[in-house]
Amino acid sequence: MIKLGARLSLLLALLAMLLLIVALYLPQTALQAKQIERALGGDAVLHVTVGALLPLTLGILLRLYRWPWRRQAFFWCGCLVLFALDELAQGLSPLRAPAAADFALSALGWLIGCSSWMLWHAVRHRL
Numbered sequence: 001m002i003k004l005g006a007r008l009s010l011l012l013a014l015l016a017m018l019l020l021i022v023a024l025y026l027p028q029t030a031l032q033a034k035q036i037e038r039a040l041g042g043d044a045v046l047h048v049t050v051g052a053l054l055p056l057t058l059g060i061l062l063r064l065y066r067w068p069w070r071r072q073a074f075f076w077c078g079c080l081v082l083f084a085l086d087e088l089a090q091g092l093s094p095l096r097a098p099a100a101a102d103f104a105l106s107a108l109g110w111l112i113g114c115s116s117w118m119l120w121h122a123v124r125h126r127l
Contacts, residue, residue: 007061014057017050021086030095044105051109052116055079059117065124072121076114083110 023033037046055076059065064072083106090096 010057010061013053014061017054017057020046021050025093025096027095043102047102047105048109048112051083051106052113053109054113055110056113056117065121072117076110076117080107080110083107
C-alpha cells in the first residue's frame with residue numbers, strides 16, 4: 001500500500017505534467033511553457049518522460065494494481081489512444097502542429113512505462 005505522502009507526491013507530479021501540457025495550448029502561457037520545456041531537456045525528452053510517467057502515475061493513484069488484468073490492459077491501451085488524440089488535437093490549435101515523431105516518442109515512453117508496470121506486476125505476484 002502506498003502511504004499518504006507518496007500518493008500526494010504522485011498527485012502533485014501528475015498535476016504538474018497536466019499543467020505543462022495545458023499551458024502549451026494556451027496563447028497566454030505558451031511561451032513560458034516552452035521555456036520550461038527547454039529547461040527540462042526539450043520536446044523529445046518530455047514526450048518520452050510524460051509518455052512513461054503520466055500513465056504510471058495515474059495507474060498508481062487509481063490503484064490500478066487492484067483491477068483485473070484485462071481492465072489494466074484496457075487502461076494502458078486507452079492511454080496510448082489518448083497520446084494519439086493529443087497529437088491530432090494539436091492540429092486544431094493555432095500554436096501547435098501535430099507530428100508523427102512526437103507520437104512515436106510518446107509511444108516509446110508509453111512502452112517503457114507499460115513494460116515497467118508489467119515487470120513490477122510479475123515480480124509482485126511471484127514473490
